Amino acid sequence: MKQIITILLLALAMTGDLHAQKIFGTRNGKIGFISPTDDDVKAVNNEVSSRISDNGQITFSLLIKGFRFKYAEMQDHFNDQYLESTKFPRADFKGMITNLGDINFSKDGTYKAIVKGDLLMHGVTKNVLVNGVIEIKGGKPSVKASFVIVMKDFKIDAANVTDKVTIEINCQYQ
Amino acid sequence: MYRSYKKLAVLITCCLTASLLQAQQVDLFKMQDSANKATDKTITAGPVINTFYSTRLVNAHTVEITGPGSMDFRINHRFSPVNQGLYELFGLDGASFRFGFDFGIAKDLMIGVGRTTYNKEYDGFIKYRLMHQSTGAGAMPLSIAVLGSAMYKTIDLDTSLKATATDRLTYVLQLMIARKFNEHTSVQISPTLTHYNRIIGFTGGSSDMLSIGFLARQKVSKRISINAEYFWQANRFNGTYDPLSIGVDIQTGGHVFQLHFTNSIGMNEHAFIHETTGSWGNGAVRWGFNISRIFNISSKNKKGNW
Numbered sequence: 001m002k003q004i005i006t007i008l009l010l011a012l013a014m015t016g017d018l019h020a021q022k023i024f025g026t027r028n029g030k031i032g033f034i035s036p037t038d039d040d041v042k043a044v045n046n047e048v049s050s051r052i053s054d055n056g057q058i059t060f061s062l063l064i065k066g067f068r069f070k071y072a073e074m075q076d077h078f079n080d081q082y083l084e085s086t087k088f089p090r091a092d093f094k095g096m097i098t099n100l101g102d103i104n105f106s107k108d109g110t111y112k113a114i115v116k117g118d119l120l121m122h123g124v125t126k127n128v129l130v131n132g133v134i135e136i137k138g139g140k141p142s143v144k145a146s147f148v149i150v151m152k153d154f155k156i157d158a159a160n161v162t163d164k165v166t167i168e169i170n171c172q173y174q
Numbered sequence: 175m176y177r178s179y180k181k182l183a184v185l186i187t188c189c190l191t192a193s194l195l196q197a198q199q200v201d202l203f204k205m206q207d208s209a210n211k212a213t214d215k216t217i218t219a220g221p222v223i224n225t226f227y228s229t230r231l232v233n234a235h236t237v238e239i240t241g242p243g244s245m246d247f248r249i250n251h252r253f254s255p256v257n258q259g260l261y262e263l264f265g266l267d268g269a270s271f272r273f274g275f276d277f278g279i280a281k282d283l284m285i286g287v288g289r290t291t292y293n294k295e296y297d298g299f300i301k302y303r304l305m306h307q308s309t310g311a312g313a314m315p316l317s318i319a320v321l322g323s324a325m326y327k328t329i330d331l332d333t334s335l336k337a338t339a340t341d342r343l344t345y346v347l348q349l350m351i352a353r354k355f356n357e358h359t360s361v362q363i364s365p366t367l368t369h370y371n372r373i374i375g376f377t378g379g380s381s382d383m384l385s386i387g388f389l390a391r392q393k394v395s396k397r398i399s400i401n402a403e404y405f406w407q408a409n410r411f412n413g414t415y416d417p418l419s420i421g422v423d424i425q426t427g428g429h430v431f432q433l434h435f436t437n438s439i440g441m442n443e444h445a446f447i448h449e450t451t452g453s454w455g456n457g458a459v460r461w462g463f464n465i466s467r468i469f470n471i472s473s474k475n476k477k478g479n480w
Contacts, residue, residue, distance in 0.1 A: 021199050049209065057202035061210055065220060072241025072278070073468045080224045081396045081425070086357070090210065094203045157396070160426060 022105050024141055025051040029171030031062060035162035036148075043067040043078065050171045052134075052141055054105040058115055060093040060169070082151075082158045083122055091121040095130070103134055110135045115145070124154045132169065142172040219310020225317055225354040226362075228430045228466050229276060229284070229301075231389045232403045232419035233438060233446040236362060237317040237352040239303050240278035243472025248274045248288070250441045250464045257457030265460060272441035277471075282306070282319075290441050292449075297442040299323035307354060321348040325442050331374065341372035346443040352389075362389040366405070368444045376411035376449070384408040385447050397425040401434070405447045417450040432464040 029048035035041035045066040052058045064085035069075040079085040095117020097103065103111040115130045132145025146168045151158045226236040229246065240246045254268025262268060274288025274297075282303035289296050305318040327342040335341075345368070352362035364387035373381060385407045393399045403419045410416075421434025437459050438446035452458030 023200055023202070049206075051202050051205065053200065053202050055199055055202075059202045059206040061206055071244060071468070071470050073244060076223045076241075077425075092206070092210065094206060 022054040023051060024053070024173035025049075026171050026173050029060070030169070031060065032168045032170075033067075033165040034168070035165050037162055040070065041074070041162050041165070043069045043075070048171065050143075050173070052143065052173055054100075054103075056097040056100040058093075058095050058097060058117070058143070060091075060171075062091050063089055064091060065089065082156050082161070088121070088123045091119070093117055093119045093128075095128075097134075105136060105141065106139070108136050108138065113143075113145075119149075122154045122156050126153055130169075140173055143169060145169040219313075220308060222307040222309065222317070222354050225307065225352050225360045226389075226391055227399060227423045227425045228432065228464075230432075230464065230466075231362075231391065231401050232421050232432065232434050232436055232462075232464070233417070233441055234364060234387050234389055234403050234405070234443075235299075235301060235319075235321050235348065235350060236389065237303060237319040237350045239282055239301065239319070240276050240284045240468070242278045242280055243470060244278045245469045245471045246276040246278075246286075247467045247469065248272075248276065248464060250274075250462070252436065252439060252441065252460045252462035255452055255458040255460055257459070270439050270441075288442065290445065292440045292445055293327045294329040295325050295327050295442060295445065297323060297325040299443075307352070315353065317350075317352045317354075319350045319352075321346070321350065321443075323348075323443055325444055327374070335374065337372065337374060341374070343371045344444045345369045345371075348387075348443065358393040360391050363387065364389065364405075366443070366447060368448060370444070373411070376414070378412035379409055379448070383410070383448050387447075391423070399423045399425075401432075407448065411448060413451060414448060415450050415453045417446050418454055429468075430464075430466040432466070434462055434464075435459050436462055 027049050028046055029050040030044060030046055031048045032044035033042060045062050047066045048060055048062045050060045064083045065079060067078065069078065095115040098114045098116050103113060111134045113132050113134045115132060117128065118125050119128045128147065130145050130147045132143055135142050146166055148164050148166050150164045226238050229236055229238045229240055250272040252270045254262055254265035256264045258265055270291040272288050272290040274286055276284055276286035278284050285300045287298045299321055301319055301321045303317065303319040305314050305316060307317040308314045323346045325344045331337045346366060348364055348366040350362055350364045352360060354360040366385045366387060368383040370381045373379065385405045387403065387405045389403050391399045391401045401421050401423060405417050407416055415437060417436065417438040419434050419436035419438065421432055424431040437452040437454050438450040440446040440449050
């Protein structure tokens with residue numbers, strides 16, 4: 001019996017030491033974009049899959065066809081001519097929070113985050129650096145960020161529409 | 175005693191599992207890759223877009239429908255036949271045109287009105303897409319649309335004809351069956367029935383005419399396609415030819431410019447199908463262009479919705 005108690009205590013001590021990895025996810029994150037030169041050129045995708053972990057990893061995945069535009073015609077052109085969504089159906093991001101030490105996932109608060117990672121879009125992978133905000137509220141994080149991408153970097157030939165777009169991210173995790 | 179050994183074993187197992195868990199951190203990147211792989215199978219499902227660049231190829235309707243809440247302002251312009259020589263600057267001195275407004279009503283429904291120089295005709299149409307070609311599970315192989323249109327002549331007619339208002343009306347019913355074979359090639363077949371309340375200015379033929387349209391487009395770049403359109407007439411008026419048009423579409427996003435050569439002067443259904451008096455054989459071919467400009471007129475789409 002004594003042995004059992006010893007082992008029980010030992011086990012408790014070990015589990016207390018255990019730092020369980022926290023993973024949060026969402027399937028209906030929001031990613032939108034807008035052209036800085038023509039505010040009609042904008043769309044939003046409400047079906048973004050995203051995960052964030054307190055080990056610093058953050059991922060986003062979305063379907064190009066899921067972007068909704070104001071004009072049906074614009075949406076068709078976007079899919080057919082610019083993003084070629086039949087050929088390249090998905091955009092994908094895998095990144096690491098570079099200032100993980102500044103963020104406490106178990107304490108409510110607003111933290112600035114710098115994320116560095118690979119953005120895959122239109123068949124082109126490019127390393128991007130994004131400044132965003134992680135807000136922990138009731139133990140659940142939400143992420144807000146915005147950054148500019150240049151269409152040419154992703155071999156998107158949209159020169160007669162816009163040279164660059166501002167990407168806006170807004171995800172609430174569970 | 176034996177029981178406590180069992181408990182001990184359970185506890186040891188628990189401890190081992192716990193320490194194993196700690197060692198194995200979940201890699202979100204790998205998680206993302208496997209999730210992506212899983213959705214890859216369903217990813218291509220959906221309707222096929224841009225079978226044609228526009229709702230018209232040259233004169234004929236395509237299976238495309240103007241988006242809901244959009245208005246398409248269309249100007250179709252045809253010069254005179256090129257065989258008129260230098261005096262008429264190879265036809266450029268003469269002009270015939272149609273301007274019209276098309277409206278997208280619902281996802282698969284559009285209506286439109288227009289007015290043509292030829293016979294000073296007004297026309298209206300309604301087009302409904304019955305089936306939309308799609309990919310993925312339960313894919314539709316074809317797009318099918320149906321068009322009903324009516325055309326009304328307002329040109330002054332010889333009073334001896336005693337033409338009534340109903341005499342001036344013509345109706346067209348058209349079925350459009352199209353398939354986009356790949357990114358570049360799309361083909362459409364359009365069986366068409368035309369009913370003339372009264373045939374004015376032509377002999378032969380009959381008041382009910384059957385024709386079959388063959389439409390094809392071949393994309394040569396992302397924004398440029400080469401198009402051809404031909405209607406075979408089962409019965410025809412004397413002195414008319416089957417319409418054949420060959421053209422180029424230039425898509426610029428919001429605008430579509432269509433440049434072509436055609437032997438038709440008319441630009442609404444009955445006029446271009448059954449009343450084409452020019453022949454490619456003797457050079458009675460016209461240069462022409464269509465311009466399509468899409469406007470958004472829906473108030474449903476509020477700004478800043480994200």
